[in-house]
Amino acid sequence: MDESLTELLDAAGKGDDAAQGRMFALLYDELHRCAHRQLGGGGETLSTTALVHETYMKLAAADRLRLESRRHFMALAARAMRQVLVDRARRAGADKRGGSAAFITLDDRVPDAPSTASDVLALDRALTELEGIDARAARVVQLHFFGGLTFGAIAELEGLNERTIKRDWQAARHLLAATMGADGAT
Numbered sequence: 001m002d003e004s005l006t007e008l009l010d011a012a013g014k015g016d017d018a019a020q021g022r023m024f025a026l027l028y029d030e031l032h033r034c035a036h037r038q039l040g041g042g043g044e045t046l047s048t049t050a051l052v053h054e055t056y057m058k059l060a061a062a063d064r065l066r067l068e069s070r071r072h073f074m075a076l077a078a079r080a081m082r083q084v085l086v087d088r089a090r091r092a093g094a095d096k097r098g099g100s101a102a103f104i105t106l107d108d109r110v111p112d113a114p115s116t117a118s119d120v121l122a123l124d125r126a127l128t129e130l131e132g133i134d135a136r137a138a139r140v141v142q143l144h145f146f147g148g149l150t151f152g153a154i155a156e157l158e159g160l161n162e163r164t165i166k167r168d169w170q171a172a173r174h175l176l177a178a179t180m181g182a183d184g185a186t
Helices: 005-013 017-038 048-061 070-095 117-133 135-146 151-158 162-185
Strands: 100-102 114-116
Touching (some): 017 048, 017 070, 048 070, 070 117, 070 151, 117 162, 135 151
16 A cells, blocks of 8 residues: 555654655655756766755755655755755865856756856855745745746645746846845955
8 A cells, every 4th residue: 555645744754764765765756857957957067866865865864854744845855955056066166166066047947057166156145145035935946946846836835826936936036136146246
């Protein structure tokens, strides 16, 4: 008998490590699709599978990971993917100024070409600032950009309509562009 995601979330929240593993297996394909879109089908420094596995390792390392819903899991996975990519960018920047990492754009689609580590770090700083201004818009960016989710999927996860999510995305793009533009001017 197949377990539902709700049952696995409940068991994992109660400390069942095996349930956490089964939950990851159940969501693996979805995470793989998100990572594939995030990396544009792969990259020189990090493969799709490696990103998914590093994301899982970050999530699994959390002591007593308490997951409330699929939305909560996807939000944590998107944050973990962001952290993995930012850590890679920091290492690349430390190794060689201008090392390659994921391409950063505030376009309406997930990026698909390499760029510089400094771009990843600039986006991370700007997104951190946005979290203090508009937490929901920051979640939309994180889920769309780092998690690779569509606006429809984000709307479902957030319990909002897609039009609201798109408005949040547009507002976030403007705030991030202004913040990143200010970073570039200094």
